[in-house]
Amino acid sequence: MQETLQQNQFPSPEECIQQVRKWLDERPQKSLAYVHSFGCQLNVADGEKLSGILAEMGYDFTNDVNQASLILYNTCAVRENAEDRVFGTLGSIKKLKMENPALILCVTGCMTAQKTVADKIAKSYRYVDIVLGSSAVGKLAQMIWAHMSGMRHAWDIETYTDIPEGVPTVRESTFKAAVPIMYGCNNFCTYCIVPYVRGRERSRSPEAIIEEVHGLIQEGYKEIMLLGQNVNSYAPECGMKFPELLREIDKIEGDYWIRFMSSHPKDAGTDLMDALLECEHVAKHLHLPVQSGSNEILKRMNRRYTVEKYLGQVEYIRSKDPDFSLTTDLIVGFPDETEEDFQATLDIVKKVRYDNMYSFIYSKRTGTKAAIMPDNTPEQEKSARMGRLLALQREISVENNKRFIGKTLKVLCDGESKKRSGKMTGRSSENMLVEFSGTPEMLGTFVSVKITDSHSGMIEGEQIEFDKLA
Numbered sequence: 001m002q003e004t005l006q007q008n009q010f011p012s013p014e015e016c017i018q019q020v021r022k023w024l025d026e027r028p029q030k031s032l033a034y035v036h037s038f039g040c041q042l043n044v045a046d047g048e049k050l051s052g053i054l055a056e057m058g059y060d061f062t063n064d065v066n067q068a069s070l071i072l073y074n075t076c077a078v079r080e081n082a083e084d085r086v087f088g089t090l091g092s093i094k095k096l097k098m099e100n101p102a103l104i105l106c107v108t109g110c111m112t113a114q115k116t117v118a119d120k121i122a123k124s125y126r127y128v129d130i131v132l133g134s135s136a137v138g139k140l141a142q143m144i145w146a147h148m149s150g151m152r153h154a155w156d157i158e159t160y161t162d163i164p165e166g167v168p169t170v171r172e173s174t175f176k177a178a179v180p181i182m183y184g185c186n187n188f189c190t191y192c193i194v195p196y197v198r199g200r201e202r203s204r205s206p207e208a209i210i211e212e213v214h215g216l217i218q219e220g221y222k223e224i225m226l227l228g229q230n231v232n233s234y235a236p237e238c239g240m241k242f243p244e245l246l247r248e249i250d251k252i253e254g255d256y257w258i259r260f261m262s263s264h265p266k267d268a269g270t271d272l273m274d275a276l277l278e279c280e281h282v283a284k285h286l287h288l289p290v291q292s293g294s295n296e297i298l299k300r301m302n303r304r305y306t307v308e309k310y311l312g313q314v315e316y317i318r319s320k321d322p323d324f325s326l327t328t329d330l331i332v333g334f335p336d337e338t339e340e341d342f343q344a345t346l347d348i349v350k351k352v353r354y355d356n357m358y359s360f361i362y363s364k365r366t367g368t369k370a371a372i373m374p375d376n377t378p379e380q381e382k383s384a385r386m387g388r389l390l391a392l393q394r395e396i397s398v399e400n401n402k403r404f405i406g407k408t409l410k411v412l413c414d415g416e417s418k419k420r421s422g423k424m425t426g427r428s429s430e431n432m433l434v435e436f437s438g439t440p441e442m443l444g445t446f447v448s449v450k451i452t453d454s455h456s457g458m459i460e461g462e463q464i465e466f467d468k469l470a
């Protein structure tokens with residue numbers, strides 16, 4: 001059995017950081033950490049904090065797992081195949097551990113918040129040294145200190161409801177930053193495991209969020225992504241609602257965008273729509289996951305809104321800006337989805353005319369209510385429906401993208417084209433993927449691009465000017 005640490009068994013996180021740094025400084029070679037986060041943007045943000053703690057302790061970083069003296073996997077539990085990939089990775093890494101017993105192997109994230117997973121690691125992956133639950137990011141330093149102090153298996157898979165502020169962060173980008181504003185979820189959609197592994201909703205104070213965003217803008221970050229399982233249910237103790245938070249952040253001076261993920265339609269009121277339209281720095285794009293166009297399926301999903309309510313939200317924002325960019329998530333083949341249910345999904349896609357969608361064939365997730373629902377729809381039929389849905393969206397995207405031809409868009413350049421030399425790529429405020437002529441010195445800057453052509457997955461144009469970094 002694993003050894004579980006108690007609060008009175010180790011020093012404070014700050015003391016642990018200082019002691020581990022001292023131990024690492026005594027080593028003849030620099031200690032390298034390999035950190036990999038699976039899954040969603042919240043997981044990536046957690047990974048940046050875990051990396052920040054490691055950096056405070058004196059670790060440098062490597063992209064080569066073979067060179068690492070510490071390996072940390074930050075896991076995802078949304079789909080069972082994601083867990084399978086993690087277990088496969090742990091199996092492949094065993095050889096490194098056997099060759100180098102001093103190698104520290106850490107597993108954290110949503111997977112380890114499940115007792116069944118923790119038990120499986122304890123039984124079948126005994127060479128894993130440190131296991132942390134999804135809410136125990138701030139305990140990493142204490143776990144590493146405990147392991148280096150002789151505790152063979154340092155575990156902390158307790159559920160914590162506090163939100164530690166001031167955790168150091170090593171960001172993956174120098175111009176895009178993720179800022180979690182809340183954690184957990186109260187929705188309990190029947191297909192989703194998140195409330196069981198991330199706990200109930202907890203919101204950061206607006207003061208802490210605004211201070212962090214202000215600091216990032218001063219450092220030169222151009223895009224701030226506000227994150228939460230359901231950002232528009234943001235509810236700190238002071239009572240500030242999410243649209244109010246957007247308006248407060250919008251007051252910060254600078255040249256930047258604010259984006260956010262993800263929204264739940266049940267909490268997306270006209271106050272949110274108005275903030276999107278009126279705030280100077282908030283991107284003109286809303287990702288509003290509908291999941292299905294069938295009220296019967298939405299009811300069985302426990303989504304707590306109707307198609308009619310959803311379409312009313314779309315009508316409100318489109319009445320004020322007909323070209324406002326909307327994207328969505330859709331699940332095809334939810335248990336016992338009928339052809340009539342699926343046709344209703346096609347109908348809502350035709351009515352809303354999304355710029356893009358993220359669609360998935362339903363995958364059973366053990367531990368959720370949907371996993372025990374009867375399902376008599378053949379997998380072959382689900383795949384065929386997915387094909388029909390994707391074909392419809394491609395057709396709509398081709399037509400939608402034509403509306404940008406001739407317009408000049410502000411684009412945040414974030415990479416080089418993978419297919420064509422001399423071309424750069426980026427996203428517009430509307431979250432459109434844009435390819436344009438340019439050079440790598442444009443990375444991390446805003447570029448004015450005149451759109452000349454459109455395709456189903458992107459639009460392209462010629463850059464007019466860009467704000468060259470000093």
